[in-house]
Amino acid sequence: MIEVFIRQSTHLAETRHVLTPSTATAYAGENDTRRPAASADAPPIVDVLGVPFAALSRDEAIARIGAMVRGTGAHQLVLANAHTLNLAAADPAYRDVLRAASLVLRDGVGVAIAARLRGRSLAYNFVGTDFMPLLLARIADPQLRVFLFGAAPGVAAAAGEALRRVSPAIAIVGATDGYGDFDAAARQVQASGADVLLVALGNPLQERWIAAHLAGLNVRLAVGVGALLDFLAGRVPRAPHWIRALRCEWLYRFCLEPGRLWQRYLVGNAQFLWRVARRAPTERR
């Protein structure tokens, strides 16, 4: 199954969270009057509802994230979809967390439509479930120490086993669930010597937690991964390939958990498109 993730991978995301000089100058959103000049190596940015998405190919993103992990400092990578942006639109503090990330990549067709309405393109869809295993395997050279935080008890450890089968160069240096003491989890991560931290707490909790703790975690890269650990551990089934090919994996998840997801997908998708349509004409370049 994991090999299928890798073969079919089509997504990527990366973030910069710490406001290092190289990252802090990369972007200023539509309402940011400071608007610092873009640094020379900043990726092309497409603003969607005030969040700066990097317009990168899969391999460009992997190269950038790899450089973050090999470099100094601590970076936050965000994979954002329509649900993420709805939450950010309703909560400026959360939007600021996304804006401060080192790299924001689009996850889902809704964000691509929003970019297109502005006359811009975010061509590659960085679906975390496909992209993250591929990314970890590609940057694990010669080795990558990974910590997994989040999901129900036992899931992170099982997901770690799955990731180790992806590449023997991925070393799982710690795993803890997302329903215990979050401060204790931060201490575990800090002591683990991990290069990369995957946080599976869902939006917006995972991005907020990373932003609040990143400076003290002693990791190079932290990324919120939603339900990835559940998928890797086999606790949640993925949609059949033909449904994924139709870009309808969200519909499949909705059918599995309608009680929890109806508001996010049915109400949320309509709300997102309304927000985008309302703003698109003035944002078009």
Ligand code: UDP
């Ligand atoms: N979760 C957690 N602690 C919490 C809330 C959520 O560990 O306090 C986990 C949950 O068990 C699941 C993940 O966070 O594994 C988020 O799942 P969701 O389906 O919301 O992710 P997404 O749809 O964003 O991929």
